[in-house]
Amino acid sequence: MPHIDRFDKSGDPIVHVHLFSDVLRPMSLTRAQKLSLFGRTLLDVAVIWYAKLEDSTKQNWKELSEGFVNQYSYNTQIKVTISELEATTQNPKEPFIDFVARWRAKAARMTNRASEKEQVRLVIQNLEPDMLQRMIVVPLSIFASLYELGVQIESAFKKSIIQRTSESAKRPFSKNTNASNSTVPRPAKISTVVTAAKMADPFAATIS
Template identity: 30%
Template sequence: MPIIKAYDGTGDPTSHVRTFSNALLLQSVNDAIKCRAFSLSGMAQWWYNRLPAIWIGSFKNLSQTFVKQFISGRVHEKSSASLMGIVQGAKESLRNYLNRFTKEALKVPDLDDKVAMIALQQGAGDEFFKILLSKRAPKNMLQFQDRAGKYIKSRRITDIS
């Protein structure tokens, strides 16, 4: 059986169940073994040991009860509105801002390119970059990133000379 990091009562329980289930997809194990092999430690293990035997007979029941018990640790999905609050710091490079923004944007399910581009442009502190984008608006995020990369490269060249 694959080794999976034990859930200790902190973090996203849904993610733990998904990771555990995915790791066992290619294994030929029945529900009883899944229930016994469910990797828990600390407070989560204490909770598991106190469960009535009826909850441990079915992995579906166990995982549903587990998620309900530890739901407070669940990571909530971000919305596109949360991206509007990401702004370039006064001493932050445009490259670092774009990288930080991209990491946060990946946490937003079904993010629309137009919303992401608006949030990126509003949060950018480089006025020349904003002017460049407003003159000829990019059609999608790929084009946006391409223009940003070229702009950053051109700024680096002018900063050296």
């Protein structure tokens, strides 16, 4: 079977249906054989969705493709812009890997995606302040390096190898025994569109 990018629930189901149909059309396979290959182009929860279908649906291309598109059509109903990605920031208590996964899932819904280097830059500038301070000085251009360094820094925070700025501010000041009625000033608290897309008809190209 020719290589087809597997669908993991985050892509455009219509594009996947067309790609599957176009790739298999020239092959000398029966209709039943082609239909049986559809499940092999899915990943994760999409595979679970497929496994739970009735056998009659799996053997009917129209029902299968319509059901697939309907199941994951929400991916095509949201258009993400660079401005939205720039506004997607890491929450104070959000783990680094969770934030990167959330950011990349949103970026995957863009039609014209930025280069990997530009995406890495956007992720770094949207990190929480302590993580940003450590990572902004490192020249990173790929997600593999970003992920590896981020996990190491977060681990160092947890082990107190690196002190967070917020934790340093909470350290008690030692009082001067020569001063009377001295008060320690408290650190100031720093508070740190959905557009419906027109659905194209994915069933114009059928499997013969």
